[in-house]
Amino acid sequence: MRPNPHDRGALHEPGAEHAQGRERDRVATGRTEPEGLWARHGIAPGLRWGFVALTLVTRAAWRDVPSHFVVRTPRPSLHAGGAARAGRPAGDGERARVEPLPRAVHARGADPRDRRVRRPGPAAGRRVVSAPVAIVTGGAGGLGTAIARVLVGDGFRVALLDRHGAVEAAAGFGDDRGGDDRVLGVPVDVTDEESVRTAVGRVDAAWGRVDALVNNAGVEPQHSVEGLELGDWQATLDVNLTGAALMIKHCIPPWRRAGGGRVVSIGSRVWLGGGSTASYSASKAGLVGMTRAACRELGPLGVTANVVAPSFLRTPFNAVKGDEECVEAYARRFTAASPLGRLVEPVDVAHAVAFLLSDRARAITGETLHVAAGTQLAPRID
Numbered sequence: 001m002r003p004n005p006h007d008r009g010a011l012h013e014p015g016a017e018h019a020q021g022r023e024r025d026r027v028a029t030g031r032t033e034p035e036g037l038w039a040r041h042g043i044a045p046g047l048r049w050g051f052v053a054l055t056l057v058t059r060a061a062w063r064d065v066p067s068h069f070v071v072r073t074p075r076p077s078l079h080a081g082g083a084a085r086a087g088r089p090a091g092d093g094e095r096a097r098v099e100p101l102p103r104a105v106h107a108r109g110a111d112p113r114d115r116r117v118r119r120p121g122p123a124a125g126r127r128v129v130s131a132p133v134a135i136v137t138g139g140a141g142g143l144g145t146a147i148a149r150v151l152v153g154d155g156f157r158v159a160l161l162d163r164h165g166a167v168e169a170a171a172g173f174g175d176d177r178g179g180d181d182r183v184l185g186v187p188v189d190v191t192d193e194e195s196v197r198t199a200v201g202r203v204d205a206a207w208g209r210v211d212a213l214v215n216n217a218g219v220e221p222q223h224s225v226e227g228l229e230l231g232d233w234q235a236t237l238d239v240n241l242t243g244a245a246l247m248i249k250h251c252i253p254p255w256r257r258a259g260g261g262r263v264v265s266i267g268s269r270v271w272l273g274g275g276s277t278a279s280y281s282a283s284k285a286g287l288v289g290m291t292r293a294a295c296r297e298l299g300p301l302g303v304t305a306n307v308v309a310p311s312f313l314r315t316p317f318n319a320v321k322g323d324e325e326c327v328e329a330y331a332r333r334f335t336a337a338s339p340l341g342r343l344v345e346p347v348d349v350a351h352a353v354a355f356l357l358s359d360r361a362r363a364i365t366g367e368t369l370h371v372a373a374g375t376q377l378a379p380r381i382d
Helices: 016-029 045-064 121-125 142-153 166-171 193-207 230-258 278-301 316-321 324-337 346-356
Strands: 068-071 098-100 118-120 133-137 157-162 183-187 212-215 261-266 303-310 368-371
Touching: 133 142, 133 193, 133 230, 142 157, 142 346, 157 166, 157 193, 166 183, 183 193, 193 230, 212 230, 230 261, 230 278, 230 303, 261 278, 261 346, 278 303, 303 346, 346 368
Parallel strands: 133 157, 133 212, 157 183, 212 261, 261 303, 303 368
Antiparallel strands: 068 098, 068 118
């Protein structure tokens, strides 16, 4: 019997008539499923199975997403006092702060502009030092050790890479109580790609990061163009140019992981004006071109690439130019050619390198900075 709508006592809940109608249909057709969510919303049986299938597929896909983590290290604090301002003593090791990524981010593609660092959980357990880490090739030489001392003073940990004497050079940074744990000596042959890969891997494994690279390794065989030996030409390009390119190549994975990095390659004033051997001048000009290409390719990763081009320095590297009197004659000529009337010292070059590795130079890339006391200019004609 239908209720009388005019009878106040017959008022009923909204949808009650529809529910009663569905119940009569169930009894008439012999269906036995109880009144539930599907029936209450009037969803047809075919659509019900569609919803079930979609739910199962979604859950399976969700389980297949790997559980990644992000190490939210800031863009490398590449200048003095970065760790100290954060309330940490520079150089102290610490665990990187690990935070889970939102699930929606896990499926994102490997866009080089994505600065976040993705690591699987187990790999995040290795030691990561808080201080920025710099690699200096040719680290056992006079200019390499000068650069390393300035960088250590600026709060870096420094890996000295050299074919000979790297470990001994690193030991020289210690005192009577022992070595300096902020300096690591690693043998490398920059002309051998496997040696380069191993050396960079050792630094990354020891300190958990590589923030900066200083390509300082170099050779300068003495020869004339007429007396050029092919072996001397090839050896110069292998060390000065190919070696620098290999070092950059194998530092890219740590830079991609960290979301940024720095490259400074040591060139020479002769890239522009000549004045040295043909092979040396060609290698340093090639280094400028390679650096400019690298800065375009690595820019989306947050990496800057620059060249520091010094002039004549009083270092063992330039002792090969001749005996002591010959080297002094070089020094007098460069002093006379300088508008400042002085020679460049290794520490002058080291401070320029430290600047380009710092956050203050974060918008400088693709540049060649002459630290030559003006000797890169054409001579003054009175």
